[in-house]
Amino acid sequence: MTFINLFRKKNRKLLFTTPSHSQNFFIVNKFRHFYTCDISETDAHNPEIVLMQAQNRASKIYGTNQTFFLTNGSSGGIIAGILSVAKRNDNILIWKDSHRCHKNAVELAGANPIFYELPYIDKWGVNDKTTVKIIEPYFKTHKIKALIVTSPSYYGIVSDIYALKKLCEKYGVYLIVDEAHGALYPFSDNLPQSAVNVADLTVQSLHKTAGGLNPTALLHSNLDYDIHSFVEKITTTSPSYPLLATIEANINYLNSQKGRNKIEELINNIKELRQNCNNVDFGGDDITKILIKKDDYSGYELSELLFDKYNIEDEITNEKSTMLLTGLGTSDKKLKKLKNVLIKI
Numbered sequence: 641m642t643f644i645n646l647f648r649k650k651n652r653k654l655l656f657t658t659p660s661h662s663q664n665f666f667i668v669n670k671f672r673h674f675y676t677c678d679i680s681e682t683d684a685h686n687p688e689i690v691l692m693q694a695q696n697r698a699s700k701i702y703g704t705n706q707t708f709f710l711t712n713g714s715s716g717g718i719i720a721g722i723l724s725v726a727k728r729n730d731n732i733l734i735w736k737d738s739h740r741c742h743k744n745a746v747e748l749a750g751a752n753p754i755f756y757e758l759p760y761i762d763k764w765g766v767n768d769k770t771t772v773k774i775i776e777p778y779f780k781t782h783k784i785k786a787l788i789v790t791s792p793s794y795y796g797i798v799s800d801i802y803a804l805k806k807l808c809e810k811y812g813v814y815l816i817v818d819e820a821h822g823a824l825y826p827f828s829d830n831l832p833q834s835a836v837n838v839a840d841l842t843v844q845s846l847h848k849t850a851g852g853l854n855p856t857a858l859l860h861s862n863l864d865y866d867i868h869s870f871v872e873k874i875t876t877t878s879p880s881y882p883l884l885a886t887i888e889a890n891i892n893y894l895n896s897q898k899g900r901n902k903i904e905e906l907i908n909n910i911k912e913l914r915q916n917c918n919n920v921d922f923g924g925d926d927i928t929k930i931l932i933k934k935d936d937y938s939g940y941e942l943s944e945l946l947f948d949k950y951n952i953e954d955e956i957t958n959e960k961s962t963m964l965l966t967g968l969g970t971s972d973k974k975l976k977k978l979k980n981v982l983i984k985i
């Protein structure tokens with residue numbers, strides 16, 4: 641049974657249950673399809689089993705011990721992940737400038753955050769990767785329970801997850817990877833290595849680069865114990881079946897030949913853009929995050945020029961560079977427009 645099948649009307653009873661819109665009262669008509677798929681738990685008949693089976697299929701696709709569908713983003717996955725490995729007063733090593741959900745997760749677990757800093761790459765105005773050299777001194781001087789690494793960073797800086805996992809194994813530390821911006825990685829050899837088969841826990845936001853709806857995401861576990869009860873702690877008892885259905889379909893698409901071809905098409909289009917634009921420098925470790933800088937322009941000036949003159953909005957900008965995020969929905973046409981502008985400026 642798949643989630644999409646849950647929406648077939650033919651077996652519907654005369655329901656006197658939640659949700660009270662009854663799939664036919666559309667306060668916001670624009671979202672009528674969403675309402676028609678927003679069914680009740682009663683109508684879904686054993687939705688827990690459908691979810692369990694869908695997650696098991698996903699886990700096989702990713703090659704993990706467990707994969708969980710999240711409808712509250714990677715933020716929820718980080719919290720569930722920390723709860724599943726940390727106890728009160730444990731020390732958790734997190735990056736000082738990491739996404740705020742890392743610190744929130746540690747606080748919710750009653751654990752102690754210990755902050756590490758990452759070097760600054762002056763040329764690009766971004767933080768560098770997390771390395772064994774940076775992390776090991778903390779392991780030597782503190783009793784650390786878990787390490788959270790953000791890879792890729794927002795700007796597309798990727799850390800060596802294998803090396804960090806080896807280090808964590810040496811010191812008996814759990815490795816959690818925030819791969820929120822790397823949900824395409826498991827499906828292309830031309831993108832950085834994904835952490836999903838390496839780290840103990842990995843989160844990925846489907847909504848950031850993989851064409852998913854806000855705020856769909858995944859939590860992957862390679863732990864040898866069941867962490868279902870921790871995911872349950874951060875999950876509503878009234879899940880959104882439309883969102884869960886899109887997660888299932890999203891993973892199936894990414895894993896299909898069509899989806900994989902689409903990723904390669906995106907990569908090839910960006911390669912072509914890079915080859916043609918010699919008047920800007922390209923940086924970062926992930927080609928899908930177009931990190932650019934231009935001589936004699938600050939990142940902010942470049943961002944302003946793109947926005948004011950060419951109506952192009954970037955994802956994030958700093959003093960030195962600006963980053964244009966791409967993903968499954970970034971069309972060839974859109975990239976061609978960007979290419980023409982970058983050639984011109």
Ligand SMILES: Cc1ncc(COP(=O)(O)O)c(C=O)c1O
Binds near residue numbers: 712715741
């Ligand atoms: C590096 C990083 N981690 C985690 C998150 C949280 O992801 P979500 O929005 O899916 O909760 C974000 C969101 O911007 C992020 O940039």
